[in-house]
Amino acid sequence: MKTINFDHFAATKMRPEVKSAMEPFFIEEYGNAQSIHNLGDAPREALDKSRVQAASLFNCASSEVIFTSSGSESNNLAIKGAAFARMAQGKHIIVSGIEHFSVLNAVKSLTKLGFEFTALPVDKDGFVNPDDVKNAMRKDTILVSVTHASNEIGTIQNIKAISEIVHGFGNGAYMHTDANTSCGFIETDVKELGVDMLSAAPHRFYGPKGAGLFYLKKGTRIMPLIDGGVQEFGRRAGTENVAAIAGAGVACELAKNELNKRREHLLPIQNHIIDSVLSSIDEVYLNGSRTNRLPNNINFVIKYIEGESILMWLNNSGIMVASGSACTSKILKSSHVLTAIGVDAALAQGSLLISLGEDNTMEDAKYFTEQLPPIVQKLREMSPLYEEAKSGK
Amino acid sequence: MKTINFDHFAATKMRPEVKSAMEPFFIEEYGNAQSIHNLGDAPREALDKSRVQAASLFNCASSEVIFTSSGSESNNLAIKGAAFARMAQGKHIIVSGIEHFSVLNAVKSLTKLGFEFTALPVDKDGFVNPDDVKNAMRKDTILVSVTHASNEIGTIQNIKAISEIVHGFGNGAYMHTDANTSCGFIETDVKELGVDMLSAAPHRFYGPKGAGLFYLKKGTRIMPLIDGGVQEFGRRAGTENVAAIAGAGVACELAKNELNKRREHLLPIQNHIIDSVLSSIDEVYLNGSRTNRLPNNINFVIKYIEGESILMWLNNSGIMVASGSACTSKILKSSHVLTAIGVDAALAQGSLLISLGEDNTMEDAKYFTEQLPPIVQKLREMSPLYEEAKSGK
Amino acid sequence: MPVYSEKVMDHFQHPRNVGEITDADGIGELGNPTCGDIMKIYIKVKDNKIEDVKFKTFGCGAAVATSSMVTELVKGKTLEEAEKISNAAVAEALDGLPPVKMHCSNLAADALHLAIEDYKSVKAGKGHIAKVETCDHEHEGLDELEHA
């Protein structure tokens, strides 16, 4: 049976070009990029090249690119790094309520060290209102972090407007955006976005696991999360994962070149799935903005049934999806993003999260929209909630 | 020309078995280990397997193994993680003066948050005196970190004795050891060492870059360095670098099986180089303990000449070495380890750091001991210091 | 998806005794949609034996499989025998459940016991018992994972 990956937010298949760029650095060119003898040459050049490729995707200088190990590390570096560097100026941080846990838990853990944070509300489509940012800004606000596009509901924020407010406040507060979901699929031009820091994860756009990207605008002060040697301009110590970084660079180059092509490929598939599911199954809702949305994200709530069961049945049909239900989450809580946009906790159990990628075809979409309705039917027939609803209880 | 890697502390060549274990996880099994659909199966199993392999090397439970991205990250997790988790108990940390920068700079950066540290002296061979640990312990000491074996002078510390003192003090202080240089070459049995935390770096023993190991004894409380998802038992968030972790596991298994073989292979080569250099070149000294020493480390001081120049001439002969000279360090300071064992700053410029590995042969050693004396001679003839010394100035 | 045993997968994909019993003698309902699982078990009792049993479940794979398994285990058993079946026994009959599911989706025996209680309550003229709302598994998952 064919495997259809409709869960690209969990994993994308690395491009062959990416793998080829990594290959020399496993065995032949195994040297340390910091070595000044010959074994360091090829690794050092690979890092330089990759930095240029990433810088081109972000429209920044290569000296503003720092390689980390993951999107979570980049987010933690932004939040904790800026917090520790600027604690003399203040201890207040603003985030949106729909940030990824690597942002939310980072700010929560800072509260143990005396920091405070404001979590901004979002509207029913998941948008942060820039006016709310303005109202939340305080003299002691040192950092604002708002995710570029939600990894659950795909809503794309108006980061430019938020950055302008943050910088316009005039107290030197930094603006960070978590672009771990958006990067590779929509523009992530740091000048256009107006941010001081940006996090991205090449493994989300056909690059390797093990490399994260971090844009740090010249002049932005952070403390390292990982102290030690001078790697990454003294901002992130540790022997560099040369192969992963080399691959990450290629993934950035591909992303830059293919952004339009990717959108054109994904949009019809996304549209087909949304339209077909909404019309063929009753009591199903789309979460997130219908228009200002990533081209590769779809999030439904299917009433009366539970996500893990849907996921397991789809898995049986060779279709891999995710869910924001409590049962599918390792912390056994349903999605805080769905809660933030006002989805009732019981309804959130029926969440279905589809994320598309370059390997998906319109046939995949059609196969999925055929497979889903009978699964929903079967699970609803087994559901005491559906029974109650039908009997009017 | 043949390339002889005498700088294995910078980089070791990955074993083919390690590469094979990684291979499936680049493209075919590209899934996310956290996915509950089929794409998550192989990655999850790979992590489990690798954890067992690492646990076997450390003689601990697999639930006590946490994968990080590097030795530096493991060290930072130990130091900052324990500091933040236990700051209510106290804010004093003890380290040795010859720790790696990923330990030293981590404690230094904690001082900005109100922590204090004591850096213990070492004797001329680089040993920490356990009595000094005893004297440095305070009621508010929460953590002691001493490197298992020095990455510069190879001296192996008596960690067991130090752990006993730390735990015997009775205030609940934790004991961490940085085994990033020792692991894979001497025993790193955490029960035997008596430590609560241990850091290790598979890329140092024929494993891949991009994976670090961290042993965290059951019951030991730390705060994550990277907050976010539930990966690594909630101790280290971020999409797992499955390939690197799979490779790391194999490197651990190989290390466990080959520890004796490695020592038997390395010792004669080490001995030949030490004996030959000390007898064929005058005014050369060996740094570090002659007996209680890693089998793969050699550290000389060659008077009157400078490390980078030696390194460049050896590089010309196909021999890759390192140095603790200021010129070879990216922070432009000569080795703090040599300073700590009492080597004069000027002498430290002539430091030559040789680290051996499985690809080295006795022929390599002989070739090196032939090549070195004329290089030393040439550089000394060019050296104003040598001129002064000879003329008795 | 081998997080689940083959037996769990079998019961999930081919659940036994799904449905309602319109003239049930006892109904046990347990759970809370907020937390993810609701189980409803219907029993038909004759001569102190569970003559028929059916279930409806809203929940994850483990919830469905444990519901299915408990119905299979108790069919034809006396009430006393049925009361002795524990959640742990159900999990064991399924060749185990992943640790994270042990305490949250492993409630089918409890639902069965409620159905028996309901039957007894009605028989004693006390009427039906209430649905039981559980959410004891709503917790910070990370705390669970503490090395403590």
Place this chain on the structure above:
Amino acid sequence: MPVYSEKVMDHFQHPRNVGEITDADGIGELGNPTCGDIMKIYIKVKDNKIEDVKFKTFGCGAAVATSSMVTELVKGKTLEEAEKISNAAVAEALDGLPPVKMHCSNLAADALHLAIEDYKSVKAGKGHIAKVETCDHEHEGLDELEHA
């Protein structure tokens, strides 16, 4: 090791004018072994021209190459011409130096100027000038790298 240009490597491997001039007219010595580099330049002056020049250097590749290059650049030049040669000009003649070396090992022109000063001091009857201890490049390297 292409951190260094080919010209640097050439001068490092084939340093020009290594040695001492026993009856030198001027000697300039600069540096400090603690920081890594010491350069000593000997000049022989005739008719206001640098007739001969030799050097000894303790230091890294850049230190050796800049010493060698400066001797090549000034041989036969007038003292005035030689005084105009800057460290930057030496680095440029070598097709550049890695940034980290620019300020620490790029002192050969300074040493040459000291040799000329020494020559003038002796000629003026004021005796030899002192060796100059420099360690201005001793700094926290990381600060250098600050994004500031």
